Amino acid sequence: MIRVVRTMNVPVAMPDLVAYLADFTHAQEWDPATVACVRVDAGPVRPGARWRNTSRFRGRDAEVSYRLDVQEGDRLVFSGENGTVAVTDDLRFTPAEEGATRLVYTATFRFKGVARLAAPFVRKDVERLADDVAAALPRAVTRRVP
Template sequence: MAITVKRDILVGLPLGDLVAYLEDFSRTEEWDPGTVRCVRVGEGPVREGAEWRNTSRFRGRTSELLYRLESREPGRLVFVGENRTVRATDDMTFTARSPTTTVVTYTASFRFKGLARLAAPFLRSEFERLGDDVAERLPTAAGRRRG
């Protein structure tokens, strides 16, 4: 069973600037309240296959996932993170609202593995709250990056 949370978030940045901001997954520290630390693995330009080691805190416990940029298109980014208990997918699609504003549709899906699957039905409300927190923090965090 997967838990999926979806939010449409209006951000005061042009589409290209917002994609450039979000494609560097290490910036999740700035806009995702669950992320404690996120560090790029390797060097070079961000492209499909780039990886980040993400440390998150959820319900008082810390866990580490290795995230990979699975898809990078002009209007869409897909990151997949995994460890032994969960596979997380962050799917972001972008729509220009005006020359200076963009709507990002942020969809986060969590598919639990093993015994962790049993807890999934009881965690939905906490993931919904995290989705609300992301929707609140992302516009401000991205706006700080304005050149």
């Protein structure tokens, strides 16, 4: 298992940031590894909503099916899975100074089967990906959310 945690201050009001990030389709704007993210069901974004996310990691594309599990005013939890990995993205929000929001983003990767053996070898790449998200997310949000 690999767990990465990144904390960032985003210059957007908390309700607006939570609403933006609840729609996982926006991952293609704030996650540099995401190639495409498509909603696979219809209706309002709420727990149970599902997406198909294609990410490029270590030069290869991987598709992961994501579901929104928790949607609260100060927390979002997404779970994703494919044949080799189960991912949990846990986002926690607190108000910060001058209308900004403090976001603590925890991503947990649980590798399956033979892929478990690769976990120690991909840790640095996962850490780098988390750094890239922490740098890109605040910029992407401020471009999209007034």
